[in-house]
Amino acid sequence: GESVGLHLPTLSVQEGDNSIINCAYSNSASDYFIWYKQESGKGPQFIIDIRSNMDKRQGQRVTVLLNKTVKHLSLQIAATQPGDSAVYFCAENRGSFKTIFGAGTRLFVKA
């Protein structure tokens, strides 16, 4: 069935390096994508979003890239810090009220 998934379950990076977290989606009709960060024992927090009519969006230290041709989404975190250690979920909006979440990638930041 259709799903939003992630290429890697874990990612380990050195503090100060850039991190890239990838996500594949299968529903070409989806029009909105979101990245969430979830710290241990807490609810997910919104990081950044992108609409399907865009291919790049930048926030503070984060950039989301959308490649609709290959149905691929990525989250880039610049100068990764220990506080960035968390699980990152991509999510796909299918209609106004329902969101489909991927399985998540756990990011470890080494000091």
Add this chain to the structure above:
Amino acid sequence: DGGITQSPKYLFRKEGQNVTLSCEQNLNHDAMYWYRQDPGQGLRLIYYSQIVNDFQKGDIAEGYSVSREKKESFPLTVTSAQKNPTAFYLCATKTGTSGGTYEQYFGPGTRLTVT
């Protein structure tokens, strides 16, 4: 966790007992959601409600029930029919404004353990 309260944070129950998880919001959002999260996995939708007195089943509604009598409240009951109820339960809200942003706001979660 911005205006969404889930209580309690940890809940322990014996098998065969129903248990109700609380979710309250002061964000004035129309839509509310319940998700289940198992270790190392993503979020699975249990139920959602777009407006008061209306709700729809999500992908894994069996063994769960909800009510939406007030805009601020969306309690989830985990019944004894739910075969594997131990999990982390997350409540979320979203503004129902058509054409607006679609991000969801999450509560801090309730970790339910059934033995």
